[in-house]
Amino acid sequence: MSKFLARRLVTRCFSSRPLHVCIVGSGPAGFYTADKLLKAHEGARIDIIDRLPTPYGLVRSGVAPDHPETKIAINQFSRVAQHERCAFYGNVKLGSDLSLSELRDLYHVKHGLFRLYLHMVLKVTKILAFQSLGGVFSAREFVWWYNGHPDYSSLKPDLKSSDTAVILGQGNVALDVARIFLRPTTELASTDIATHALSALEESSIRKVYLVGRRGPVQAALTAKELREILGIKNLHIRIKETDLSVTPADEEEMKSSRARKRIYELLSKAAAAAKGTSEGDCGQRELHFVFFRQPERFLESDESKGHVSGVNLEKTILESVGSGKQIAVGTGEFEDINCSMVLKAIGYKSVPVNGLPFDHKKGIVPNVRGRVVSGDISQTEPGLYVCGWLKRGPVGIIATNLYCAEETVGSISQDIEEEGVGKGEKEGSKGLMQLLEKKEVKMVGSSGWEKIDAKEKQMGIDRNKPREKLVTWEDLLAAASADS
Amino acid sequence: MLFHRLSRLGSRIVKQLPRERHFSVCGMRVLQRSYGHYLQSSAAVLQRQSGTFQHAFFSNNHYLCTSFSTASGDSGEETEKINVIFVDKDGEEIHIKVPVGMNILEAAHENDIELEGACECSLACSTCHVIVMDTEYYNKLEEPTDEENDMLDLAFGLTETSRLGCQVIAKPELDGIRLAIPSATRNFAVDGFVPKPH
Numbered sequence: 154m155s156k157f158l159a160r161r162l163v164t165r166c167f168s169s170r171p172l173h174v175c176i177v178g179s180g181p182a183g184f185y186t187a188d189k190l191l192k193a194h195e196g197a198r199i200d201i202i203d204r205l206p207t208p209y210g211l212v213r214s215g216v217a218p219d220h221p222e223t224k225i226a227i228n229q230f231s232r233v234a235q236h237e238r239c240a241f242y243g244n245v246k247l248g249s250d251l252s253l254s255e256l257r258d259l260y261h262v263k264h265g266l267f268r269l270y271l272h273m274v275l276k277v278t279k280i281l282a283f284q285s286l287g288g289v290f291s292a293r294e295f296v297w298w299y300n301g302h303p304d305y306s307s308l309k310p311d312l313k314s315s316d317t318a319v320i321l322g323q324g325n326v327a328l329d330v331a332r333i334f335l336r337p338t339t340e341l342a343s344t345d346i347a348t349h350a351l352s353a354l355e356e357s358s359i360r361k362v363y364l365v366g367r368r369g370p371v372q373a374a375l376t377a378k379e380l381r382e383i384l385g386i387k388n389l390h391i392r393i394k395e396t397d398l399s400v401t402p403a404d405e406e407e408m409k410s411s412r413a414r415k416r417i418y419e420l421l422s423k424a425a426a427a428a429k430g431t432s433e434g435d436c437g438q439r440e441l442h443f444v445f446f447r448q449p450e451r452f453l454e455s456d457e458s459k460g461h462v463s464g465v466n467l468e469k470t471i472l473e474s475v476g477s478g479k480q481i482a483v484g485t486g487e488f489e490d491i492n493c494s495m496v497l498k499a500i501g502y503k504s505v506p507v508n509g510l511p512f513d514h515k516k517g518i519v520p521n522v523r524g525r526v527v528s529g530d531i532s533q534t535e536p537g538l539y540v541c542g543w544l545k546r547g548p549v550g551i552i553a554t555n556l557y558c559a560e561e562t563v564g565s566i567s568q569d570i571e572e573e574g575v576g577k578g579e580k581e582g583s584k585g586l587m588q589l590l591e592k593k594e595v596k597m598v599g600s601s602g603w604e605k606i607d608a609k610e611k612q613m614g615i616d617r618n619k620p621r622e623k624l625v626t627w628e629d630l631l632a633a634a635s636a637d638s
Numbered sequence: 639m640l641f642h643r644l645s646r647l648g649s650r651i652v653k654q655l656p657r658e659r660h661f662s663v664c665g666m667r668v669l670q671r672s673y674g675h676y677l678q679s680s681a682a683v684l685q686r687q688s689g690t691f692q693h694a695f696f697s698n699n700h701y702l703c704t705s706f707s708t709a710s711g712d713s714g715e716e717t718e719k720i721n722v723i724f725v726d727k728d729g730e731e732i733h734i735k736v737p738v739g740m741n742i743l744e745a746a747h748e749n750d751i752e753l754e755g756a757c758e759c760s761l762a763c764s765t766c767h768v769i770v771m772d773t774e775y776y777n778k779l780e781e782p783t784d785e786e787n788d789m790l791d792l793a794f795g796l797t798e799t800s801r802l803g804c805q806v807i808a809k810p811e812l813d814g815i816r817l818a819i820p821s822a823t824r825n826f827a828v829d830g831f832v833p834k835p836h
Contacts (some may be wrong), residue, residue, distance in 0.1 A: 222760035229756060378788040413791035553756055553765045557794055 172197045172570070173582030175260040177247050179203040180210020181552045182542025184230040185559035186264060187239055193567055199239045200260075200583050202251075205303070206243040206598035206630045207606060208234065212552065214302045217329040218344035219336065221620065226552055234600055240583060242590075243598035244631065250595045253509035257537065259585040261576045262566060264539050286452050287461040288314070292326050292499035299333055299354075301347035301623035303630060312357035314458075314494035319465050321449050322499030323366035324374035328383055330497055331362045335389055335439050345614070345621045361440045363491055367448035367470050367482040370397060370421045371404040377416045383441065384424050390440045393425035397445040403474050410478065444491075446470045448482055452496060464492040502548035511535070519544050524562030525569070537575055539566060602634030609633045720813040724751050725771065727821040736808040742768065742817065743803040753819055759804040761785045764793035766803035771816040773799060778811045795820035 172194050176183045179201045190197045207213055209227055216223045234241045245251065256263050288311060297305040318334055320327045333341070338355045366373055370393075384391060398421065400408075408415040421443065447467040455463035467489055470482040504519075506512035511528035513520045519540045520527050526538040541562040542555050550558075569575040581588075590597050598606075606624060613622035624630045719735040722745065726732065736745040743766045746753040754765035767790070770776040776799040782790065786805050793800060803817070 220762075222757055222762040225758050225760055225762065226756040228758065376788065377791060378785070381784070381788065416787070416791065551763070551792060553754075553763050553792070556754060556756070556765055 170196045170576065171582070172262065172576045173260045173580045174199045174262040174264065175256050175582075175586070176201045176264040177203075177256075178210065178542070179208035179230075179241060179243070180542065181212060181226065181230070181555040182544075182558060183210070183264075184233050185555050186541050186563060188229070188233045189559050189563040190566065191233065191236055191238055193563055194570070197238060198582055200242055200586055201234070201239065202242045202245040202247070202586075204244070204246045206602065206627075206634055208241055208243060208603060214297055214300045216300075217296075217333065218300065218341065218346035219332065220329075221344070223552065241600045241603060242586070243603060243634075245590065245595055245597050248507055250593060251589065253507060255589060259581050259589070260537070261578070261580050262537050262539065264541065264562075286454060287311070287458075288494055289452060289462050289496045289498070292320070292322070292330055292497045293502070295330055295497055296326065299346055299350035301345075301350075301625040303625060303627045306347065306349060306625035310353070310495065312353055312359055312495070314358070314461070315492070316358050316360040317363070317491070317493040318359050318361070318495040318497065319363045319365060319491055319493045320497045320499055321365050321465075322374070322501075323364050323443070324499060325376060325379050327364055327497075327499040328375050328379045330499060331364060331441060332383055332386070334359050334362050335383075335441060336386060337388075343618055345619055345623060347623055347625050348617075349625065359495070360437060361442065363442045363444050363493070365444045365447050365449070365465075365467065365491075367446070368472060368480065369400075369404065369445050370443070371400060371407050371414055371418050372472075372480065373417060373421075373445075375417065377413060377420060380417055380420050384420065388439060390438055391424045391428045392440055392442040393421060393428060394445070395425055395429075397443075398422055398425055401472070403472070403478075403480055406478055407480070446472075446482070447489075448484065450488060453490065453492075455494075462494065462496055464490045465496055466490050502543070504544050504548075510538075516547060518547055521545055524558075524565045536569075536573070596631065596635075598631070598634040605636055606630055606633045609636075718810060720808050720810060720815075722808070722812070723814070723816045724753075725816060725818045726752070727819055738808050738810060740808050741804050742766075742806040742808070745808065746803060751819075753803055755804060761789055761802070761805075764789045764802060767793040767795075767800060767820055768803045768806070769795075769797050769818040769820055770799040770801060771818055775812060775815045776801075779806060793820075 174187075174190060174197055176187055176199060183201055183203075187199050187201060190199060201208070203210075209230060212224055212227055212230075233239055247253065247256070253263070290308070290310060294305055294308060295310065298308040298310065320330055333346075333350075333354070334357070338351060341351055341354065383389075398418075400418070408418060444467075446469060448470050450466045450468045452462050453464035453466060455461045468484045469487040469489070470484055472480040473483045474480050503517035504512075506514075511520055511526060512518075521540050522534070524539050524541055524545060526535040526540055527533055528535055539562050541558050543549075545562070546554075546558060566575070607621075610621040610623055614620055616622075624633055717737040717739070719737050722734050722736045722742070724732045724734065724746065732749070732751055734745060734749045734751070736742070741759070743753060743755045743759065746766075747755070753768070755763075756765045757763040770779070779801060782801065782805065786802050789802060790796060790800055793802075800820075806812075806817075
């Protein structure tokens with residue numbers, strides 16, 4: 154025990170000169186990085202900036218309302234924000250309020266952790282990406298709508314045109330959205346779902362949800378916990394085609410190398426077997442259809458209401474091995490339609506570049522080596538510039554993935570401090586940032602402003618038997634942040 | 639300050655809970671059980687606080703994530719403790735004593751061992767992943783539930799003898815157990831391990 158402590162003391166002695174760090178983005182990647190930096194360097198002074206006045210990124214705006222235990226990580230983030238060497242600056246946007254070069258002038262280390270987004274880019278057909286029909290949304294927009302993100306509170310999706318919604322994709326985001334459609338609204342009423350969404354869902358006529366994946370059950374991107382959860386929803390009928398469950402030797406190999414995949418396949422098989430005995434098409438019953446081996450070709454436009462979607466045209470696929478155990482979907486030239494009035498695209502994410510930051514458009518990430526930003530060819534490191542989270546790895550993983558991602562990036566930072574002289578020289582850090590923001594008249598929302606928003610949401614929640622009632626417009630958020638206590 | 643009083647109240651509650659009861663408390667759930675008037679009144683008070691009360695209540699980075707059980711007929715004796723050896727990412731050994739009935743994650747935190755617990759024992763993450771170094775000890779543990787297995791599936795550096803620390807409860811047969819904390823960085827970059835899709 155004493156040897157352990159001694160080593161930590163030694164490390165601290167060497168890292169106690171002031172190190173001014175700016176972290177852009179206050180989601181899990183941002184907070185885990187801040188946490189590890191504070192522990193590794195006694196002299197680290199960290200400013201976390203975020204475009205929104207509320208911190209926590211996707212933990213607040215992405216995690217489904219019926220998954221409160223996943224949001225517990227906020228407790229740890231909140232402790233980091235309260236640290237004396239850490240400060241939160243909300244309502245500060247990189248690009249418009251501040252430029253990257255201004256930040257580099259103020260700080261020794263600048264950390265890009267933000268997960269910026271573009272529209273869903275489908276890898277399969279380009280036509281789909283450009284078709285804009287009413288009723289077609291990216292899952293991100295829909296999730297932000299029901300989670301009360303201020304940019305999407307006025308989305309107003311039409312949930313009353315028909316009884317069917319199609320979700321393209323079979324990852325956990327697709328499952329989240331399906332669950333929100335299909336869960337009894339009485340269960341949603343006591344979560345922190347935005348009230349405008351709850352009202353819309355209470356009047357929704359959606360009863361059938363199709364989850365469409367271009368490959369098979371063995372390749373589905375969802376995870377067991379979420380699958381188990383949705384299969385267990387009361388009075389929900391599951392539909393899976395038995396023929397979709399037949400496995401090839403290549404599938405067997407994939408399952409052998411991943412116990413997660415094997416468990417998921419078994420859950421789906423059991424669900425299909427259980428569903429065999431139940432009756433089809435009872436009026437008004439809620440149904441969840443798992444559709445495998447179908448890739449979207451194009452959206453169908455309604456004849457009665459022009460400009461609105463009426464269905465999806467799908468191409469049947471088969472799997473082809475491409476080496477190293479991987480199988481991809483290949484179109485067969487056979488097509489079929491599913492009629493619906495709503496389509497949600499939940500097939501992936503891409504970041505957008507920021508002025509001054511190198512960007513790999515193909516992968517949608519900032520090129521980096523273990524978190525160190527590189528430009529041009531891989532040997533050209535940008536001093537003092539680092540990435541963590543989805544901007545570094547692509548949009549994969551769970552909240553905890555950022556823990557390890559942060560560990561790696563902070564490891565690189567520590568090494569650069571010792572070996573490359575990062576952290577030398579005078580920088581203004583927070584003081585300079587405050588002056589700059591004042592000069593530009595940016596109304597920053599600090600920790601105390603966020604605490605006022607937090608308290609108000611919780612107070613409003615008590616009245617409605619919810620953990621919180623989110624403030625969903627920019628005006629309300631900024632007003633609450635600057636209210637007199 | 640109210641927060642300080644509440645955290646002291648919290649630790650008093652835990653120490654005074656009846657010894658012959660077996661219970662497990664985790665985070666906010668402790669407030670929903672009616673163990674004496676302390677909890678009933680504090681529950682009402684805490685409900686009205688702003689969100690930061692939670693971290694003040696669980697002060698010093700030790701959150702309340704406790705499971706206790708006392709052997710029947712042991713009243714008046716000290717709770718039995720077992721020896722647990724943690725092996726950290728650098729191969730360093732840390733020897734600690736853990737009271738029977740406590741979960742390994744809480745024991746790690748009480749001894750300042752860096753084992754993350756993002757979801758505070760809710761079986762909603764895998765950050766408290768530990769590797770039982772000897773198969774003999776692994777076999778002495780209860781089988782993981784489906785819920786634990788689902789989370790273990792997503793753990794980094796998963797092995798045949800991996801478990802979630804918050805689900806491993808100290809018992810006499812585990813005296814001398816050695817638990818390795820997986821090195822995420824090693825698995826993350828070098829092995830080319832790709833995190834499971836979101």
